Amino acid sequence: MELSTKVAVVTGSGQGLGLAYxxxxARRGVAVVINDVDQATADTAVAEIVESGGRAIAVVAPVGSAETAERLVAAAVEEFGRLDVLVTNAGILRDKVLWKMTDEDFDAVIDVHLRGTFTCVRRAVQRFREQGEGGRIICVGSPAGQRGNFGQTNYSAAKAGIVGMVRTWAMELKRAGITVNAVCPVAATAMTETIPFLAPHVESMKRGEPLPAVIRRDVGMGTPEDAAGVVAFLASEAAAEITGQAISVGGDRLALWSHPQLTTTAFHDGGWSADDIATEWAATFDHAVESVGEEFPEEVRAR
Structure with a gap:
């Protein structure tokens, strides 16, 4: 898995999952552009990588605008000569139930997660096409975007939108040799601390205590480092034929999310009136109605 000639931009990489990626x-030889909104955090991340023998620089800017996307790609090219990999990890939370969520709460999350992914990928792809050697796009999604999550209208919408864009881009960029995939990690971070029944496990991990098997396997949650291997894999030639996928990773679990598809179908000559649907629903569709939200083992929820 040779990566020592590669150059990557990782947004939101001053700490947490982004830093782990x-x-x-960098451990595998990739030159990395670190991105964060805080100068001291970004500088610390760069220092850690450099002190370990890696190559890294920092761009301090909020993700979302086309200007930031341009700065990130330009920094990679100016410092390291090219760009091969983009990891769009930057994100924020503004969790509230629907009736309390403000326009500002909604717009802030959409701007960083969804617009920021769009602007950064667009600029990276332009550079990849100029280089003519393909490239790797790795976008960070979330189980919340796949199944929803209480209090996360903005975040769930953004993460669902990211996977939708990934599937579209995989088709559009195939001929250029550019792969596009989504990684949906579950890790003990500041973000998962906001989920009440997971918070105690995050605190346990901070104290150096190992996460129990039910968390690492059944919930699929681990450390940020547990989620980093799939990013390196997708950046490598070993993943050259993998595109358009949403990959779940966390703890001891690696899995693929399915693409939405029709699960139950009925036909009615001349179309469906409301009365027709009411008659058919119980017999044909009731048993196939999908659940919402993540489903966790009872022993986890009971803690």
Whole structure:
């Protein structure tokens, strides 16, 4: 899995999952552009990578605008000569139930997660096409975007939108040799601390205590480092034929999310009136109605 000639931009990589991705890429020889909104955090991340023998620089800017996307790609090219990998990890939370969520709460999350992914991928793809050697796009999604999550209208919408864009881009960029995939990690971070029944496990991990098997396997949650291997894999030639996928990773679990598809179908000559649907629903569709939200083992929820 040779990556020592590669150059990557990892957004939101000053800490947490983004830093874990950046450090794993750097460990494998990738030159990395670190991105964060805080100068001290970004500088610390760069220092950790450099002190470990890696190559890294920092761009301090909020993700969302086309200007930031341009700065990130330009920094990679100016410092390291090219760009091969983009990991769009930057994100924020503004969790509230629907009736309390403000326009500002909604717009802030959509701007960083969804618009930021769009602007950064667009600029990276332009550079990849100029280089003519393909490239790797790795977008960070979430189980919340696949199944929804209480209090996360904005976040769930953004993460669902990211996977939708990934599937579209995989088709559009195939001929250029550019792969596009989504990684949906579950890790003990500041973000998962906001989920009440997971918070105690995050605190346990901070104290150096190992996460129990039910968390690492059944919930699929681990450390940020547990989620980093799949990013390095997708950046490598070993994943050259993998595109358009949503990959779940966390703890001891690696899995593929299915693409939405029709599960139950009925036909009615001349179309469906409301009365027809009411008659058919119980017999044909009731048993196939999908659940919402993540489903966790009872022993986890009971803690």
């Amino acid at each position: 950046a450090k794993e890429l």
